[in-house]
Amino acid sequence: MRQPLRLSSLLAFTCCLFLSAGCGGKKTVTVTGNLVLPDNLKLEKDDSVAISIVPEGGGVAQTASFNSSNNTFEAKGVAVGKNKITVAITPYPGTKNYQQFRDWIKQNINEVFDTKRTPLSCDVQPTPAEQSFTIDLPKKTVTPK
Numbered sequence: 001m002r003q004p005l006r007l008s009s010l011l012a013f014t015c016c017l018f019l020s021a022g023c024g025g026k027k028t029v030t031v032t033g034n035l036v037l038p039d040n041l042k043l044e045k046d047d048s049v050a051i052s053i054v055p056e057g058g059g060v061a062q063t064a065s066f067n068s069s070n071n072t073f074e075a076k077g078v079a080v081g082k083n084k085i086t087v088a089i090t091p092y093p094g095t096k097n098y099q100q101f102r103d104w105i106k107q108n109i110n111e112v113f114d115t116k117r118t119p120l121s122c123d124v125q126p127t128p129a130e131q132s133f134t135i136d137l138p139k140k141t142v143t144p145k
Contacts, residue, residue: 046092
């Protein structure tokens, strides 16, 4: 009779251990910050900015929500460890000089900071649960705040 009790106790202990460890899931955090644009780049409120944080070791990329009124961003569920950062801007088609602006953005932002060529990266730590960075496009740097 004692054997089943020990087995059930061991099973209960093992379940608790897995639950407390998060079942082996990878730790994620929230990353916030601000995006510094080139001086000659003025975004309109309808322009779209996509900032993605991509784990270098593989995994799910997180796309940040971007606030164009103050150039801030927030991405939830970012993997802990080394991450690449991509930036893509899509100008609103109705803007003045749209074609010229779109071509400039493509050459100076989108092609420079795409998944294959971006020089931007950040090292996300396990703590704190919210971390903040400044992404400076003219300097091609990412700095913790």
